[in-house]
Amino acid sequence: MSEIRHWPCDACGADLRFAPGQSHLACDHCGHEQAIPDASPGHPQALGELPLRPALTGALPAAAAEQIRTTPCPSCGALVEFRDATHATRCPFCDTPVVAGTGESRLIKPQAVIPFRLTEREARAAMVGWLGRLWFAPNGLRAYARKGRALTGIYVPYWTFDTATRSRYSGQRGDAYYTSRTVTVMVDGKPHQRTEQVRHIRWTSVSGRVARAFNDVLVMASASLPRSYTEALAPWDLSALAPYRADFLAGFAAEGYTVGLAEGWGRAKEVMAQTIRGDVARDIGGDEQRITAIDTDWSDETFKHILLPVWTAAYRYNGKSYRFVVNGQTGRVQGERPWSVWKIAFAVVLALLLAAAAAYVAQGR
Structure with missing residues (x-):
């Protein structure tokens, strides 16, 4: 996780921030707006894919990677990046203080980004609405979240993979x-x-062959959040990807990847193998299928390192920590499930009373 990036305003020198849903940087101090060159998203032809095989063997061009000071969060494991003279920050996933270490990591540079579309206010409204739809959620937590501290905008790292497959079964x-x-x-x-x-x-x-071309198989490149959280944020509209520009990060943080390229490729192959298995079952046909073996050849493998927008919140309520994430593109919400002991007790008592009333009526009949 890098510290929040700062860009000076040309008019007054204050910090600029990227305006979600727009294509410019805005100054909260004087209102000045500064255009981002070539900021229009949705141009996949401008997004270069990198060959996978050389990258897996460490043979990528030097310009495709960079050296960054990094320290893992001692609580959740998020990779915290430190740039410039920054030596301490807080992890936005779990609010744990993190101090810069002496180590450096050579990381593959991001190639594309989906800029934030939702503002912090819109993301907070989505989170509070999600909490309000949860049965047995404490009312106090919803109120605390509604008036609590601001959510943190983070660009989360992902891998995307393309490949052509031919499978014998x-x-x-x-x-x-x-x-x-x-x-x-x-x-x-x-x-x-x-x-x-x-x-x-x-x-x-039976035996036969199936073939399929996969495009942009998405794998989260961070272990700071449970996979159930990030999978619940899907789907993402990857047609909104724009070529990476540091300007999109103004006012936001960006997390370094902790799931390496090889591990990400392994997870992507697991996802693709399930799709291929479905193709084989359909090719076999009939009313039921038994699949004995599938042998797949993978070719034309390429990848991208991309950043996707996520609003995060970490709240402590009645001595317990709750984490929530909001898709910064669509507003989908996922988080830890809070429970209200009093609401559960009331529901149990009400259910017992209804059961007793039903039994009394039946006995009378």
Whole structure:
């Protein structure tokens, strides 16, 4: 996680910030607006893919990487970046103080970014609304979040992968057929016979090939948040990607990746393998399928390192910490599930009373 980036205003010298949903930098002090050159998103032709194989062996061009002072957060593990003369900051994921160490990391530079579309106020409204829809959430937490400190805008690192696949498979196709049988059942104490259909499967050995081209398979490159959180923020509209410019980071923080390229590629292959398995099942056809083996050839593998916008909040309420994340593009919210003991107790008592009332009515009848 880098400290918040600062750009001076040409008019008064105060710090500029990127204006979410716009294509300029804004000065909160004097109101001056400063255009970002070539800031229009949605031009994927300008986003260069990098070849994967050389990168996995450390053979990327020197210009594709940079040396950065980094320290892992001692609490959640987020990679905190320190630039310029900064020596201390706080982790926006868990609010833990972090002091700069002496180590440096050579990291692949970001190639593209989805700029923030939601403002902090809009993200807060989305989070408070999400809390309000949760059953048994403490009312005090919603009120605390509504008037608490500002959310932190963070650009979270992701990998995207492209590849072409050709897969050979073997397995069995199952076709259903039915036979009839007569069974005896008791109706009002008397035996009755009826005919029922029995399902059987006829299995046939099969083999074949399927092919698929994958584009922009997305893998989060950070371990600072549970995968369930980040997966719940999907989908992302990657057509809004713009070529990376540091101007988009003005007033925001950017997290360094802790999931390396090789590990990210492994996770992407797991995702793609599930899709390929679905393709094989459809190719086999029939009513049921048994897949014995799939052998996949991967070719034309490329990748991008991109940054996606996330608003984060870490609140302490009644001695407990709660973390929330908001998709800075769509407003989807995910966070730790708070519970109200009193609401749960009230619901249990109410359920018992309703059950007792139902039993009393039944007994009276």
